[in-house]
Amino acid sequence: EIVMTQSPATLSVSPGERATLSCRASQSVSSNLAWYQQKPGQAPRLLIHDASTRATGVPARFSGSGSGTEFTLTITSLQSEDFAVYYCQQFESWPRTFGRGTEVEIK
Amino acid sequence: QVQLVESGGGLVEPGGSLRLSCAASGFSFSDYYMTWIRQAPGKGLECVSYISTFSTYTSSADSVKGRFTISRDNAGNSLYLQMNSLSAEDSAVYYCARAVAGSSVPYYFDYWGQGTLVTVSS
Numbered sequence: 245e246i247v248m249t250q251s252p253a254t255l256s257v258s259p260g261e262r263a264t265l266s267c268r269a270s271q272s273v274s275s276n277l278a279w280y281q282q283k284p285g286q287a288p289r290l291l292i293h294d295a296s297t298r299a300t301g302v303p304a305r306f307s308g309s310g311s312g313t314e315f316t317l318t319i320t321s322l323q324s325e326d327f328a329v330y331y332c333q334q335f336e337s338w339p340r341t342f343g344r345g346t347e348v349e350i351k
Numbered sequence: 352q353v354q355l356v357e358s359g360g361g362l363v364e365p366g367g368s369l370r371l372s373c374a375a376s377g378f379s380f381s382d383y384y385m386t387w388i389r390q391a392p393g394k395g396l397e398c399v400s401y402i403s404t405f406s407t408y409t410s411s412a413d414s415v416k417g418r419f420t421i422s423r424d425n426a427g428n429s430l431y432l433q434m435n436s437l438s439a440e441d442s443a444v445y446y447c448a449r450a451v452a453g454s455s456v457p458y459y460f461d462y463w464g465q466g467t468l469v470t471v472s473s
Contacts, residue, residue, distance in 0.1 A: 278459035287446055287463035288396065299461065331396060335458040339412050342396040 246270050246334050250343035256351040257322050265346045267315040267332035276336040279308055279317045282345075283328045291330075292317065322348070353377040353462045355447045360467030367437050367471070373430040373447030373464060381405070381425040384452035386460060387432045389443035389469075397443075400432065401450060401457045408455050415441075437471045444468050 247270040257263045267277070275295040280288035290299045292308035295315060305320045319326055327350055332343045359371040371387070386401040400411040400421035409421055420433040430447055444466040450457030 276458070280460075287465055288460075289463070290459065290461045293451070293459045293461075333396070333459060335456075338410060338456055340398040340457065340459075342398075344395045 245339055246273060246337055246341050248332055248334055248341050248343035250330075250332060250346045252346060253344070254347045254349060256349050258351045259324060260321050261351075263319040263322055263326075263348050265317040265319075265330055265348070267310075267317070267343050269313045269315075269334055269336075272312045273334040273336035275311045276334055277308075277310070277315050278333045278335065279306075280331045280333065281326075281328045282331065288331060319348070353449065355449065355462060355464035357445065357447050357464045357467035360445065360469045362470045362472065363437055364473050365438055365471055368433070368435045369437065369469060371432040371434065371445055371447075371467060371469075375428045375430065375447075375449075378449070378462075380423075380428040384450040384457045385421075385423060385430045386448045386450050386457055387419075387421060387430075388446045388448050388460065388463075389441075390446070390466075391440075391443040394443075398457075399445070402430070403452070403455065410456075434469070437469075439471050442469060442471045 249268045251266045277295045279292040282288040296308045329345045329347045354376045356374045387399040402409045402421045418436045422431045446466045447464040448460035449462040
């Protein structure tokens with residue numbers, strides 16, 4: 245199965261600053277990658293699919309990039325509601341696999 | 352609006368069984384692949400099983416193959432997960448999720464329920 249590795253595990257960012265999250269696949273997943281946001285006690289929420297397409301209703305401050313094995317989720321000008329855990333997920337092959345997550349915390 | 356509501360979780364002894372349900376509303380249920388995804392306490396996400404629109408295709412993770420069975424009732428807008436031979440490693444929050452799919456497999460998951468907690472312990 246494809247292993248997804250996210251870094252860093254925790255990212256401390258001040259409100260209004262930019263956050264850059266990384267996701268690496270153990271083999272190429274082309275652009276078959278999604279990003280999710282999860283807040284405590286809530287289900288994950290789809291943010292990005294196909295590596296760079298924002299899901300319906302997702303603010304423009306969230307952007308995704310990359311292809312192959314290296315991907316980035318960028319959150320510009322962090323808002324209070326953006327502090328959460330972010331997961332990447334590949335859909336190149338079954339089983340679909342997720343990274344272990346990056347927690348974005350308030351600095 | 353799309354709603355997915357899971358039920359059926361609880362405490363079960365090792366070796367026991369449990370049946371999870373997911374009630375769907377706000378969309379044409381029979382048009383979508385559905386999945387069960389679990390999250391063990393403090394751990395990441397694992398895609399457990401998926402089922403195609405008319406149950407033609409199903410698949411499960413190796414960790415649950417032969418023990419878990421996914422099914423659906425399109426007339427009743429419901430998704431199910433029958434879990435047998437449960438062990439402590441199966442303890443997790445189980446989410447029902449709607450999948451965007453193609454080529455007979457789910458791609459990514461655009462709506463999730465709030466989850467139901469399964470605890471396997473004696």
